[in-house]
Amino acid sequence: MSVARELVSWLRFAWATLTSMRTALILLLVLGIAAIPGSLLPQRPTSPIGVSDYLAANPVWAPWLDRLGFFDVFGSVWFAAIYLLLFISLIGCILPRTAGYLKALRDLPSAPPGSLDRLPGHTAGTAVGTPAVVLDAAEAHLRARRYRVRREADSVSAERGYLRETGNLVFHICLVLTLIGLAWGSLFSFKGTAIIVEGQAFSNTLTQYDEFGAGAAFAPSQLSPFTLKLDDFEVKFETGPVQQGAARDFTAHVTVTDADGATTQQVLEVNGPLSVGSNNVHLLGHGYAPVVTVRDGSGQVAFSGPVVFLPQDANFRSEGVIKAPDARPERLAFEGIFLPTASSSGSGGMVSVFPDALNPQLLVNVWAGPPKAETGAPENVYALDKAGLTQLTKGGGDPLRAGLEVGTTYQLPDGRGSLSFDGWKRWTKLQISTSPGGWLVLVSVMLAVLGMAVSLTVRPRRLFVRVHPETTTTTLSVAGLDRVEGRGGLTDEVAALVAACGLEATLAATDDEEEQ
Amino acid sequence: MTAYYSSLAMVTSAVLYLVAMTMHAAEWASVRTKEPATVAVGTGGTRSDWESYEAAPARTRREDVLGRMGLAITVIAAFTHVLGVVLRGVAAGRAPWGNMYEFVTTSLAIAVLTYLVLALRFGMRWLGLPVTLLLTIGQGLAVTVFYVDVSELMPALHSVWFLIHIIAAATSGAAFNIGGIAAILYLIRSRNEQVGGSGGYLSRLPSAEVLDRISYRFLAFAFPLWTFTVAAGAIWAQYAWGRFWGWDPKETMSLVTWIIYAGYLHARVTVGWKGRRAAIVAIVGLVSFWFNFVGINLLVSGLHSYSGIQR
Numbered sequence: 017m018s019v020a021r022e023l024v025s026w027l028r029f030a031w032a033t034l035t036s037m038r039t040a041l042i043l044l045l046v047l048g049i050a051a052i053p054g055s056l057l058p059q060r061p062t063s064p065i066g067v068s069d070y071l072a073a074n075p076v077w078a079p080w081l082d083r084l085g086f087f088d089v090f091g092s093v094w095f096a097a098i099y100l101l102l103f104i105s106l107i108g109c110i111l112p113r114t115a116g117y118l119k120a121l122r123d124l125p126s127a128p129p130g131s132l133d134r135l136p137g138h139t140a141g142t143a144v145g146t147p148a149v150v151l152d153a154a155e156a157h158l159r160a161r162r163y164r165v166r167r168e169a170d171s172v173s174a175e176r177g178y179l180r181e182t183g184n185l186v187f188h189i190c191l192v193l194t195l196i197g198l199a200w201g202s203l204f205s206f207k208g209t210a211i212i213v214e215g216q217a218f219s220n221t222l223t224q225y226d227e228f229g230a231g232a233a234f235a236p237s238q239l240s241p242f243t244l245k246l247d248d249f250e251v252k253f254e255t256g257p258v259q260q261g262a263a264r265d266f267t268a269h270v271t272v273t274d275a276d277g278a279t280t281q282q283v284l285e286v287n288g289p290l291s292v293g294s295n296n297v298h299l300l301g302h303g304y305a306p307v308v309t310v311r312d313g314s315g316q317v318a319f320s321g322p323v324v325f326l327p328q329d330a331n332f333r334s335e336g337v338i339k340a341p342d343a344r345p346e347r348l349a350f351e352g353i354f355l356p357t358a359s360s361s362g363s364g365g366m367v368s369v370f371p372d373a374l375n376p377q378l379l380v381n382v383w384a385g386p387p388k389a390e391t392g393a394p395e396n397v398y399a400l401d402k403a404g405l406t407q408l409t410k411g412g413g414d415p416l417r418a419g420l421e422v423g424t425t426y427q428l429p430d431g432r433g434s435l436s437f438d439g440w441k442r443w444t445k446l447q448i449s450t451s452p453g454g455w456l457v458l459v460s461v462m463l464a465v466l467g468m469a470v471s472l473t474v475r476p477r478r479l480f481v482r483v484h485p486e487t488t489t490t491t492l493s494v495a496g497l498d499r500v501e502g503r504g505g506l507t508d509e510v511a512a513l514v515a516a517c518g519l520e521a522t523l524a525a526t527d528d529e530e531e532q
Numbered sequence: 533m534t535a536y537y538s539s540l541a542m543v544t545s546a547v548l549y550l551v552a553m554t555m556h557a558a559e560w561a562s563v564r565t566k567e568p569a570t571v572a573v574g575t576g577g578t579r580s581d582w583e584s585y586e587a588a589p590a591r592t593r594r595e596d597v598l599g600r601m602g603l604a605i606t607v608i609a610a611f612t613h614v615l616g617v618v619l620r621g622v623a624a625g626r627a628p629w630g631n632m633y634e635f636v637t638t639s640l641a642i643a644v645l646t647y648l649v650l651a652l653r654f655g656m657r658w659l660g661l662p663v664t665l666l667l668t669i670g671q672g673l674a675v676t677v678f679y680v681d682v683s684e685l686m687p688a689l690h691s692v693w694f695l696i697h698i699i700a701a702a703t704s705g706a707a708f709n710i711g712g713i714a715a716i717l718y719l720i721r722s723r724n725e726q727v728g729g730s731g732g733y734l735s736r737l738p739s740a741e742v743l744d745r746i747s748y749r750f751l752a753f754a755f756p757l758w759t760f761t762v763a764a765g766a767i768w769a770q771y772a773w774g775r776f777w778g779w780d781p782k783e784t785m786s787l788v789t790w791i792i793y794a795g796y797l798h799a800r801v802t803v804g805w806k807g808r809r810a811a812i813v814a815i816v817g818l819v820s821f822w823f824n825f826v827g828i829n830l831l832v833s834g835l836h837s838y839s840g841i842q843r
Contacts (some may be wrong), residue, residue, distance in 0.1 A: 033636070036549070037798070037802050037803065040798075041795060041798050041799065041803070044791055044794060044795055044798075045791065045792075045795050047791060048787070048788045048792055048795070049788075051787060051788050051791075052784075052785075054779060054789055055779075055781040055782075055784035055788070055828065056781075057556050057787050059779065061779070062778070062780070064781065089779075090779045192795075192819055198776060198777065201776075206779045207774065207775075211694050219812035254683060254684065256683070258680070258681040258682065258683040259680070259681075260681070262686060263684070263686055263687055264685075264687065266687050285690070285691045285693040286687040286688055286690065286772065287685070287687070287688065287689075287693075287772050289771065289774065296774050298772070298773060298774045317603070335542050447773075447774050449775075450775045451774070451775075452769065454770060454776075457766075457770075457776055458767060458770075461763045461766065461767065462763070464759070464763070465756060465759050465760045465763055468759055469755045469756040472752045472753075472755065472756055472797075500572070
């Protein structure tokens with residue numbers, strides 16, 4: 017029994033500590049500090065290559081950073097621990113404050129403190145008329161200025177600026193709602209990317225995605241059916257001397273067939289995503305796909321069509337692999353480099369000097385080997401599995417290399433076949449995603465900003481009048497109180513109230529300190 | 533040609549800011565009066581309106597002339613500066629904040645206009661030296677290090693959010709800087725008051741208490757705007773990239789900056805921190821803002837790598 021009681025009291029203490037403003041503040045600052053390494057160190061989700069470079073460059077202590085999760089700060093346990101604690105602490109702060117606020121809204125302003133003479137702007141004097149007359153005048157004056165007024169037999173107290181706490185609470189509640197919206201989104205959403213070559217189509221099924229990630233509560237069967245055909249992709253690059261080669265415009269013309277079978281022509285741009293049903297389609301990247309035809313030793317076409325090459329630098333030097341597993345008598349494969357604007361560099365190698373295809377060239381080396389049994393096992397289309405293949409060489413033993421221009425054909429030695437470089441197409445990398453809960457994030461973010469602006473501009477103020485009846489006149493005492501700093505004009509407002517009560521204001525010299 | 537005149541105007545403004553800063557430095561150096569001991573500690577809060585932020589003791593003629601010259605030159609510099617920004621926009625045929633150079637110059641233009649309003653309308657001429665120092669360094673860096681020629685926008689910036697997001701960032705940046713300057717001056721001034729207010733130009737500053745409050749007012753103005761900047765960025769990111777938040781280095785540091793200032797406001801409003809501790813938090817916030825602005829652009833590559841500076 018006593019153990020249980022002790023446990024309860026300990027839990028109470030833990031809850032009180034966690035939900036105190038001090039703890040919340042410390043957690044907030046710790047969150048800020050914890051986020052800093054995430055912006056300075058390369059992070060796995062955004063730049064996996066940066067991480068492996070960093071690991072290679074710092075072999076001594078980078079592995080320790082890795083073990084502690086510094087290369088995936090925002091997915092690490094300790095980061096999650098901080099923000100979950102903060103989240104709980106925030107809720108623990110909001111609930112009692114909301115309750116207190118709702119009570120304050122129903123209640124009248126509190127009665128004046130015992131002595132007004134220690135409050136800022138305190139003024140005292142004598143006015144003509146009974147206390148009721150004076151207080152009526154004060155009350156009318158205050159109500160006209162949109163104060164909430166509490167009238168007692170010998171006093172009036174008034175308060176204004178309730179919206180400050182409203183804004184404050186709206187901000188904090190909306191902050192929580194924003195986080196709930198984001199969490200909801202990551203649970204129920206999916207995000208996938210697919211590379212689509214001009215002229216080809218994508219249909220929204222799991223197998224068509226190159227990368228696919230979904231929240232825990234998402235089932236692939238929830239993918240809504242639609243197809244999207246990339247008709248044409250236009251790219252413009254800067255040709256002038258300033259920032260030459262920088263991207264200037266990307267426009268994808270697509271034909272979308274939605275779930276109902278309705279077909280529409282649409283335009284997809286970098287800042288102009290498409291929405292198809294509940295799916296958003298974003299344009300993420302682009303590149304080149306050389307169109308090639310591979311003939312085998314028997315003269316049959318073993319492969320024909322565009323092959324997606326992946327860009328390696330800003331001028332779109334692209335690498336890829338052309339595979340012709342059905343070539344006979346030997347299967348063929350080519351490791352290729354596509355240069356959109358080929359030019360020989362100083363050292364004799366070929367480089368691309370501009371991202372647009374002004375002088376496209378395809379450089380390949382050739383691999384050949386005996387046919388392989390079809391296993392049906394998935395294979396990386398961008399890498400060549402060299403098991404069972406031998407690289408063709410020139411007479412001297414150097415690897416055989418060939419450079420092709422558009423429209424040319426390279427005959428492989430010893431009648432093994434040929435490779436034709438027929439042309440090139442562009443491909444686009446599209447991201448298809450859903451954002452359930454997006455509206456919640458949007459609305460709560462906007463309300464949060466609004467609430468914060470209100471809470472930082474509205475400045476609550478209290479004013480008090482107390483009277484003491486004399487025979488024909490009334491002695492009164494007036495003062496005010498600001499609950500936030502940085503507000504001016506209290507003296508003026510007290511003076512106006514004093515005047516409304518029928519008393520000429522004579523400020524006590526010690527009391528013009530209005531912002532303590 | 534327009535671009536040439538824009539650059540000319542920018543360089544001119546940078547040089548003029550330097551001249552104005554020299555004037556203000558001479559102004560500070562020429563103060564001879566010793567502050568009366570009675571105005572020293574703790575009684576600063578007697579005046580509340582903006583007017584009272586004007587420096588109190590009488591000025592010597594020389595000091596006054598130097599100060600006025602500094603201010604007059606800053607006015608001319610601000611004119612050429614704004615002209616440079618406008619011409620840059622005309623030359624580019626778009627809003628002139630598509631790269632770091634344009635963003636810095638626009639942001640500083642907002643800062644100088646704010647300062648001029650404060651100095652001319654509210655008598656806050658004591659901001660002269662620190663603000664012209666900031667402008668000289670900022671505008672000097674802009675025309676030398678950050679400069680890139682006029683070019684079209686990258687496709688990622690073709691959006692109406694571009695205008696909203698950047699103008700909010702530039703405005704809150706200007707306010708953070710003035711709030712930060714006031715916090716730095718607070719630290720200097722309060723130390724000066726502690727050792728007995730030994731005069732010099734520091735006696736021209738408002739009391740430490742008033743500086744503290746000015747700092748708070750600017751930061752309280754800048755913070756909702758910065759929140760809006762981050763929120764607008766997130767909404768734009770959802771629209772353009774399909775996610776609200778992706779922990780891009782710039783996003784992360786913006787959040788860190790936001791958290792520091794959120795800490796500042798809470799510490800101040802709820803816990804009642806004032807003075808030294810609050811000023812230090814405000815300065816840390818300003819450092820974080822500048823690091824996010826300059827450091828992240830130049831050191832770390834991310835989705836916000838828009839500086840246009842060839843590395």
